[in-house]
Amino acid sequence: MKSKTPPRLIDLHTDWILQYAQETSVFDPALYPGVLGRLGQSEGYLQGTWVAILSCYRRVDDWASQADPWAALGELLARIEAEFPGRLLIGPEDLTRCLDDPEGLCWGLIGIEGFDALVRGPEDLDRLPRLFERGVRLFQPVYTATSVLAGSSAPGDDRGLTDLGRRFLQTLADLGAESGGPHPVFDLAHLNPKAASEALAWFEAEPERAARVIPVYSHGTLWHEAYDSPRAITLDNLTRLRALGGVVGISVSPPFFTTADQIKRAIETTASIPFLGRPGVEGIAIGTDFLGVDQTLPGLGTVGEVVTWLAASFDVDTATALIQGNAWALLTRVVNPPPRD
Template sequence: MTTTPLIINALGQLDNPNAPRSAEAAAELNPSSEQLTVDARTLADARASGLTAVNVTLGYTMGDMPPYEHTLHEIAVWDRIVRDNEADLLKVRTVADVHRAHREGRTGVIYGFQNAVAVGEDTGRVATFAELGVRVVQLTYNQANHIGDGSMAPDNRGLTDFGRRLVDALNDHHLMVDLSHSGENTCLDAARSSRVPVSVNHTGCRALADLPRNKTDEELRLVASRGGFVGIYFMPFLNTSGHACAADVVEHIDHAVNVCGEDHVGIGTDGTVTTIDDLDAYRDRLAEHVELRRAAGVGAAGERGDTLPFVLDLRGVEQFRELIRLLECRGYRSARIEKIMGRNFLDYAERVWAPETSG
């Protein structure tokens, strides 16, 4: 492609993992947004990569902090990060905001959850989160919660009664229902019960790598058939060896396109743009972190001390351009690549976010 298309990362991070504070946080089980390092390098790398917008994780995911209060605090932290870097960042509430970020050379920041526990038993909190600018709500992390089962929950229940009420509330307030990390039956139930399209913002295809964090063809097909979106991640779960490479990303994208159709597939890398400089030091810390996750019951099958949580040959500021090159080599035409790199997510957002706020 002669020009870089709109690039939207359906789940990613804005952080400099090499900064001391971020490196220390990466070794912890429950790093907070306050420990991120959104510095000059972070912002320059995002701009150099061509990244238009990214869904960042904030709020409660796991741990012993009070979920609702912690989530409100994290939203305030990100509001401050965006405000302090307004020349480079733009908080995304609408589809129009994404276009504005692209036009002005800024990076759009989409606020999202990776666990909906912060709602508690009160669906009225959805209105609060929507007003504060949250636009994506993932129902579960790997473990079960009072909404449904995560991908590692052994019972594989579907949505609970409260989970159905929560999906209704998310529909009412035009928030994305993200089924990443969910168990299979929770995913199928939510996709069927939601009145508007749902998404799986960061996943792989279980037909290619039979691991719980990946989605079955039945899940992928159902989500797409109802107008939803599937983002393929740059994660070790793309290969059962735990050592995924760029070729695996392409294979999973291609499989998802074949199952879902080219209008419903994109990317959700689950990683940073800024690369880790000292991989040896990082590997030394990784095994301990993986063991902490396992002991806390939040790890996923396929996580090991030697499985890097990113694709080694698809990192840094060239990651999106390299993926475009690989898709071109696969025979993908420019129009299809533009859809995968961002257009499909934006079209999905048009279908979900309130028409009066989508521009």
């Protein structure tokens, strides 16, 4: 018997901050003309979502217009901190308060979507510890072909992981070395297959690395015939990521999928690949990318509709794991509370 009230979603990726693109000085409204048409995607979001990974995002031309990209990043962080006061997952105590507040407003975990304009040389890596201290937990290194860290999914960009990209990874691993403290997340989204493969090889070379910095694919899709794009994670890379315990966030919108049945098949295919040696739905979550996508599918345009569809499409245990349970396990690893006596 299915639950009458599905759990609230834990979303591995949302461009929530873009809802302010037309009304604050943080953005140039002229650079984000399509956001107004997407605002319906945020309807009921804070009530229907328990925790969201909040992306710090700017368009590539926006980053290019910034005299000081790091200061521009600071403005995005300040805006998130103002919108989610007391509801950011940063340390173990926040995880406890979140557990005590299952029906309250949405909690957030801060991520950065692309370091293309931010990390241009080795000296910029010194800024990563300060971001981590401020509460940034997810680090997506690449968004466009302008990155010097790794090759992107942009057409024609066939570069792999650069030496600076390996130093980026090592910097994150050093941040996560302390036992009983939070760990950073390395997001493979927007890496091309070669760069993703070489990043996974970095983790595989020393298995303890995946315990210090956690690899994920926060939003997108696995490769399928209807979406033959470098933006999709390949079957080989997906298999290796799941073997490492990396969580996959399946998106629910075009361009990744054109039907709900495709989403269901993608989830089932992913579940057939062992996660830490165990086949099943473990390690699969949802990354809506709401406000970052131009279109949604009928019946999947808001978080409430996504949760309803998952509850109707899978048995209750599977649906609960996809909606919330698997992502909560990831967040627990990230925040990393000390073991209980």
